[in-house]
Amino acid sequence: MNSSQAAAAAARGNRGSATVQPLPVRPVPERQGDPPRWLAALFRPIGWRHAIVAACVLAYPFFATPFFTFQIGAQSLALGLIALSLTFLGGYGGMVSLAQMTVAGFAAYLLAIFGTSSNAAISLGWPWWLALVFALTLATVFAAAIGWLSVRTEGIYTIMITLAVGVAFFYLAQQNYTLFNGFQGFSKLAAPTVFGVDFGQPMAFYFLVLACAAAGYFFVKHLIHSPFGVALQGIRDNPRRMASLGFNVTAHRVGAYAVTGFLAAVGGVLMVWYNGRISPGTVGTGAMINILIIAVLGGMRHPIGAFIGAVVFVLLQNFAIDLVDRERFNLVIGGVFLAIVLFSPDGLLGLWQKLRARLSRLPSNKVTQPRPRPHSSTKSRSET
Amino acid sequence: MSKYGKVFARSLIGAAATFAVVAMVGQAQAQETLKIGLLASLEGPFAAPGQDGMRGADLALKQHNGMAGGKKIEFIKVSSDATPDKAVNSTRKAVEQDKVQIMIGPLSGDEGIAVKNYAKTQPNVTFINGSSGAQAATLTDPAPNFYRFNTEGAQWMVGLGEHALGKGYKKVYLIAEDYGFPYSQVQGFMASYCAKGGKVLDKAWVPLGTKDYASVIAKIPKDIDALVVVLGGSDAVNFLTQYEQAGGDKPMVGGSITVDQTVLNFKGKRRESLLGTASAGPMADSIDTAEWKKFVADYKANFKDGFPSPSLFAYLYYINTKAALDALDAVKGDLSGGQKAYRDALQKTNFKGPAGDVKIDGNRNGVGTTYITEVAKAADGSFYNKVVKSVPNISQTLGLPEAEFKKMGLGTRDVPDCRK
Numbered sequence: 001m002n003s004s005q006a007a008a009a010a011a012r013g014n015r016g017s018a019t020v021q022p023l024p025v026r027p028v029p030e031r032q033g034d035p036p037r038w039l040a041a042l043f044r045p046i047g048w049r050h051a052i053v054a055a056c057v058l059a060y061p062f063f064a065t066p067f068f069t070f071q072i073g074a075q076s077l078a079l080g081l082i083a084l085s086l087t088f089l090g091g092y093g094g095m096v097s098l099a100q101m102t103v104a105g106f107a108a109y110l111l112a113i114f115g116t117s118s119n120a121a122i123s124l125g126w127p128w129w130l131a132l133v134f135a136l137t138l139a140t141v142f143a144a145a146i147g148w149l150s151v152r153t154e155g156i157y158t159i160m161i162t163l164a165v166g167v168a169f170f171y172l173a174q175q176n177y178t179l180f181n182g183f184q185g186f187s188k189l190a191a192p193t194v195f196g197v198d199f200g201q202p203m204a205f206y207f208l209v210l211a212c213a214a215a216g217y218f219f220v221k222h223l224i225h226s227p228f229g230v231a232l233q234g235i236r237d238n239p240r241r242m243a244s245l246g247f248n249v250t251a252h253r254v255g256a257y258a259v260t261g262f263l264a265a266v267g268g269v270l271m272v273w274y275n276g277r278i279s280p281g282t283v284g285t286g287a288m289i290n291i292l293i294i295a296v297l298g299g300m301r302h303p304i305g306a307f308i309g310a311v312v313f314v315l316l317q318n319f320a321i322d323l324v325d326r327e328r329f330n331l332v333i334g335g336v337f338l339a340i341v342l343f344s345p346d347g348l349l350g351l352w353q354k355l356r357a358r359l360s361r362l363p364s365n366k367v368t369q370p371r372p373r374p375h376s377s378t379k380s381r382s383e384t
Numbered sequence: 385m386s387k388y389g390k391v392f393a394r395s396l397i398g399a400a401a402t403f404a405v406v407a408m409v410g411q412a413q414a415q416e417t418l419k420i421g422l423l424a425s426l427e428g429p430f431a432a433p434g435q436d437g438m439r440g441a442d443l444a445l446k447q448h449n450g451m452a453g454g455k456k457i458e459f460i461k462v463s464s465d466a467t468p469d470k471a472v473n474s475t476r477k478a479v480e481q482d483k484v485q486i487m488i489g490p491l492s493g494d495e496g497i498a499v500k501n502y503a504k505t506q507p508n509v510t511f512i513n514g515s516s517g518a519q520a521a522t523l524t525d526p527a528p529n530f531y532r533f534n535t536e537g538a539q540w541m542v543g544l545g546e547h548a549l550g551k552g553y554k555k556v557y558l559i560a561e562d563y564g565f566p567y568s569q570v571q572g573f574m575a576s577y578c579a580k581g582g583k584v585l586d587k588a589w590v591p592l593g594t595k596d597y598a599s600v601i602a603k604i605p606k607d608i609d610a611l612v613v614v615l616g617g618s619d620a621v622n623f624l625t626q627y628e629q630a631g632g633d634k635p636m637v638g639g640s641i642t643v644d645q646t647v648l649n650f651k652g653k654r655r656e657s658l659l660g661t662a663s664a665g666p667m668a669d670s671i672d673t674a675e676w677k678k679f680v681a682d683y684k685a686n687f688k689d690g691f692p693s694p695s696l697f698a699y700l701y702y703i704n705t706k707a708a709l710d711a712l713d714a715v716k717g718d719l720s721g722g723q724k725a726y727r728d729a730l731q732k733t734n735f736k737g738p739a740g741d742v743k744i745d746g747n748r749n750g751v752g753t754t755y756i757t758e759v760a761k762a763a764d765g766s767f768y769n770k771v772v773k774s775v776p777n778i779s780q781t782l783g784l785p786e787a788e789f790k791k792m793g794l795g796t797r798d799v800p801d802c803r804k
Contacts, residue, residue, distance in 0.1 A: 067480030071473060175562075175591055177797070183563040183592065184494060187468075187501070277498065281467040318477050321463060329463070330427060 057210060061203045070202035070274075072314055077206075077213040078274055080310035082267035083294040084213075084303055085260035088220050091300035092229060093256040094236030099146050099162035101291045102169045103261045104268025105283030107139035109173065111269055112186035112278055119181050128192040136265045143261020147254040166288045174280040185279030189272050199273070209270050213307065216263050220303045223259065232256055297340055299349025308348050312336075418455040418717065420708065421462065421478030423489025423499075424514055424701070428465030433697040434491050437515055439687050440698035441488060444705035446686060452709040453717025460484050466491065468498035475499050479509050485719050486712075487511045488705055491697065493518030493537070493564045503527040510723050510730070512708045515700035519568050519794050522749035523780060529723075531730055533707045533742050534700045535666050535752040535778060537568030538575075538795060540640045542782050543775040544664040545577030547756050548637050551662065553610040555583045556637070559600055559623065560614035562589040562797070569614045569639045571795025575782045578802035584612070589797055594619060597626045604632070614639035620647050628652050638663035641696065643759060648767040658767060661759045667699045667739040668755040668771050679738035703737045710735060740776060749780045 061069040082104050090096040114131035117123045126134075150161045173180040191199035191208070199208050223229045232252050234242045239249050272278050281287070290313070298309025316336060321329040344350040422441055425434035438461065445457055460482045462474035471490045478484050487509055490499055496516025503511040504527045513521070513532035517540070522532055548556070556577075560566040566589075574584060585608060588600045600623075604611070611634050615623055620642050635657070638647075643663045650658065667676075679702070683694040694702070711729035719726055734743040740753030753776045760770035781789035793799050 065480065067476060071476055071480075075473075171591075187498070275469045275472070276501070277468060279468065279494070282469060286465075318473070318481075321461070 054214075061206050066202040069206045072311075072318065074202070074206045074209045074270075075274060076310040076314045077209045077307065078267055078270040079291070079294060079314065080267075080307035081209075081213050081216050081270065082264050083291050083298070083306035083310055084216055084220060085263035085267070086291055086295045087298075087300050087303055087306045088223070088263070089256055089260045090295065091302075091305075092224060092236065093232050093253065093260075095150070095158050095253065095256070096292070097146070097150065097162040097257070097260075098159055098288045098292060099143075099166045099169075100260065100264045101268075101288040102162075102166040102283055103139050103143045103146070103264040104271060105173070105278065105287075106142050106169065107135045107265035107268040108189075108272035108278045108282070109180060109186075110135035110138055111272055112189055113179065115189070117186040118188040119186055122179065122181055123186070132269065135269060136262065139265035139268070140258050140262045143264065144254055144258040146261070147257025151250055151253040151257075163285075163288070166283070167285060170280055170283050170285065173283060180280075183280065185277065185282075187277035189276055189278065191273035205273070209274075212266055212270060216266065217303055217307070220263070224303075228252070228255065293337060297337060297347050299344075299347030299352075301346055301349055305347055305349045312348065417458045418453070418486075418712075418719075419458050419460050419482060419484045421475070421482065421484035421487040421489070422459045422514075422705075423462050423464060423471065423474055423478065423487070423491075424697075425466045425491045425495075426463035428467070430466045430491055433515075433695060434463070436691060436695045437491055437697040437701040439683070439690055440694065440701035441514075441705040443683060443686055443698070444702050444709060447682070447706075448709050448713075453712035453715060455712075455717045457709070457712075462489075464490060464495060466495065468494045471495035472498050472502050475502055479506055485509055485723070486708055488701070488708060489514040491515050493521075493568075496521040496532075500527045500530045503530045508722055510708075510727060512704050512730075513700075514704060515697045517568065518564050519571075519780070520564075522747045523794065526747050528748075529727070531707075531744065531748045533704045533733065533744060533750050535750045535754070536780065537565050537640070538572035538782060539750075539752070539778045539780060540665050540754055541569050541572030542576065542664075542754050542778045543756050543773065544573050544637065544662060545575065545582060546580060547662055547664075547773065548573075548577060548610065548612075549580055549582055551610075551635075551660075553582070553635070553637065555585055555608050556610050556612050557604050557608045558584050558587040558612040558614070559597075560587065560589060560612075560639070561592045561594075561616065561619060563592055566614045566639065567795040567797065569795075570612075571792075571800060572782060573612060573614075573637075573639075574800045574802065575784065575792065578800055582802070583804070584802055586803065587797070590615075590619075592619070595622055597623045598630075601627055601630045601632065604634075608634060610635045610637055612637045612639075613642055616641040617644070617646060620644075621650065624650060625652060633657070636661045640665035643757075643769060645692075648759065648769075655767075658759050659761060662756065662772075663758075663769065664754055664756045665696065666752060666754060667696060668757045668769050669693050670757075670768055670771055671739055671755065672771070673738075675736055676738045699738065703742050706735070706737070707733045707742060740774070745779060747780065751777060751779050754778050 060073060064073065082100055086097065086100045089100070111131050113122060114124050114126045114134050115128050116125050146162065146165050149165065150158050153161055173185070174183055176182065191205055193199065197204050199205050224233075231242065231247055235247065235249050235252055243249050271282070275282070294309040294313045295306055296309070297312055298305030298307065316333045320332040323329065323332055340347060340351070344354070346353070422438065424437040425431060426438075441459065445459065448457070450457060460478050462478050464471040464474050475487060475489065479487060490496055491514050493516050496513060496518050497520055499511060500521045503509070507529060509529065511527070511530045513530070513534065515534065516532075517534070517536040519536055519538055521530070521536075558570065560570055570587070578584070585605055586603070588603065590597070590600060613620065613623065613636050616639075620638075624647065638661055640663065643661055648658070679699075680693055683690060683698065690698075707730065711726055711733060714729040715725045731744065731748070734741065736742075739755070743751055745751050753774050755771050756773040756775070757769035758772050759767050762768050784792075
């Protein structure tokens with residue numbers, strides 16, 4: 001590990017764009033500052049590019065068929081939100097957890113248990129908003145507990161212990177009948193109707209998921225620049241130095257698990273409303289690894305990677321079968337994943353960076369300096 | 385900053401152009417044919433059965449020369465991994481994206497219930513089952529546009545209870561996998577078995593894919609006459625091997641997918657004890673009718689890479705697809721008016737399938753024949769399932785009056801119950 005980078009690393013929340021000033025590192029890692037500054041920080045990450053993308057995603061359901069709105073659009077965003085939690089945890093916290101889908105599934109199960117479902121014997125029948133609050137809160141606590149368990153480990157051991165937690169939860173859900181209703185799980189978990197708007201309809205559901213995904217995205221972008229996020233990145237790069245500077249390393253890491261657990265829980269609730277049901281298969285090993293695939297596919301350098309990865313993943317899952325022989329379509333999915341990871345270790349975002357560097361050089365025949373890449377030194381990260 | 389603007393705009397234009405080209409190619413491919421969606425599990429634990437199901441559907445279309453109702457039929461094949469979520473996603477893709485008007489599938493029970501629920505949101509599309517056999521798909525809250533021409537898990541076991549009593553099995557112990565399909569199978573067996581005085585002393589529900597049966601075997605009572613084993617594939621072989629090693633010697637009664645080729649090729653010391661093992665199902669390899677022999681011959685001629693004999697799934701997909709195509713012929717391909725004429729034709733379906741008559745009841749569920757089989761030894765020393773009895777016209781209420789069946793309820797872990 002290159003220790004000379006570590007001092008700078010702590011202050012490196014800056015993504016390098018011209019308007020952003022590096023935040024001074026404050027010894028007390030609290031998130032709230034004085035209100036005007038807090039507000040400014042909130043709006044700072046919103047640029048004109050966001051406006052164009054926002055216009056596109058807002059107009060999208062008016063041009064797309066219900067199928068594209070619901071199955072491609074909404075599903076991608078919901079999966080992207082769960083993958084976003086992993087992107088933050090892995091990319092900015094240096095902790096790759098396979099249990100993000102487990103947290104999402106835990107929230108989904110709690111929603112079914114507290115709310116209404118096909119299984120009246122188990123479901124408590126609370127109003128949906130109360131069930132939602134309890135589901136999200138308990139899932140966040142659950143994620144923090146997973147964090148407590150796994151912060152003592154690093155790298156591949158974190159993956160192993162979170163995998164163990166995930167698989168244990170899968171078998172618990174499959175074999176417990178008093179609480180999780182075993183193999184069959186719960187069905188008839190429709191999205192609620194609020195103020196006359198039925199969120200089960202494709203377009204309403206799309207906007208609901210879009211709102212959650214956008215909120216999650218900007219929340220993470222904000223968090224990266226906040227003292228908590230900056231300290232977390234410092235811990236990622238050199239935990240020992242951060243500890244000697246007076247930061248509570250364990251608390252920051254567990255905090256990161258809790259925050260990402262909340263994001264994953266929101267994604268899990270959206271997924272259960274999307275599917276209308278939850279059963280152990282939803283939290284199985286395959287689903288857990290899919291989240292990692294999405295995050296790696298998109299690239300873990302920037303929060304948007306999670307959503308790009310999710311869109312590509314969902315498109316491949318749906319349309320690979322149209323490209324080749326029916327029995328061999330998984331080969332296409334695997335091949336594309338392999339190609340992306342092989343040619344661009346930073347996922348699709350890495351490809352985008354290369355492309356942008358090329359494009360910006362072409363028109364004016366003069367060599368311009370590519371924008372500094374965010375977090376350009378990864379060698380000191382506890383890479384897994 | 386403006387440079388990034390240009391770069392961004394350029395990439396957007398590039399993306400839009402790519403999208404437009406893809407969309408145009410998609411348009412050009414659309415032809416004047418009738419599209420039928422076909423869903424089976426081509427991934428996950430049921431990949432091999434799913435492939436054979438597709439063979440069954442292909443065979444039905446081939447016998448129609450690829451045409452039905454005067455139109456060329458094109459299958460839009462989609463896949464699931466045997467999870468309900470994936471089944472609904474794939475069905476939604478075929479219906480909403482590929483615009484199929486008739487949808488055939490899925491393969492397994494819980495998928496069937498999920499697809500039935502989705503069918504309610506698409507009243508203008510007709511859904512026909514593939515091979516799923518969950519009772520609830522047509523008994524509880526049925527969808528008016530979901531048809532199932534095959535019989536289901538509980539119907540497949542009707543008659544086996546009496547047969548077991550006839551063999552002198554008065555007290556049995558039951559081992560079954562812990563999910564919807566075995567619940568149905570167990571109910572089909574117990575409904576008549578309990579009514580005629582048989583006792584099921586206890587039930588051991590094991591998770592799907594259990595490898596170690598030591599704790600189950602240890603709990604088997606000494607004073608039973610036989611074991612009822614409703615396990616599938618490798619689970620059945622694992623149980624059988626371990627039961628033999630533990631010194632077990634009770635005869636066995638099997639479920640519809642228990643005594644298949646993997647079990648018949650069992651090489652243990654007590655191989656001979658398999659002889660006489662009774663089971664039941666909607667078909668059997670050794671049905672001695674001209675229709676069945678023709679079906680097997682057609683299957684073998686068309687699919688060199690297929691199984692030695694069509695599997696249960698090939699048979700079920702075959703009869704469902706054939707019913708769908710025959711009804712199209714009957715209405716001359718007319719799917720107008722919310723497919724009303726087509727659905728009337730489906731309701732009137734009544735043809736002689738490879739293993740008995742194919743027709744449906746008021747809930748659009750199959751009423752058909754069940755075959756009771758026993759393991760027998762062929763002339764060359766190999767084991768096969770010999771048909772000992774066929775029970776025709778089994779309804780979904782298992783031959784009971786509807787009120788009486790409703791009182792019993794659908795099969796679960798605890799229903800029915802006859803310990804004492």
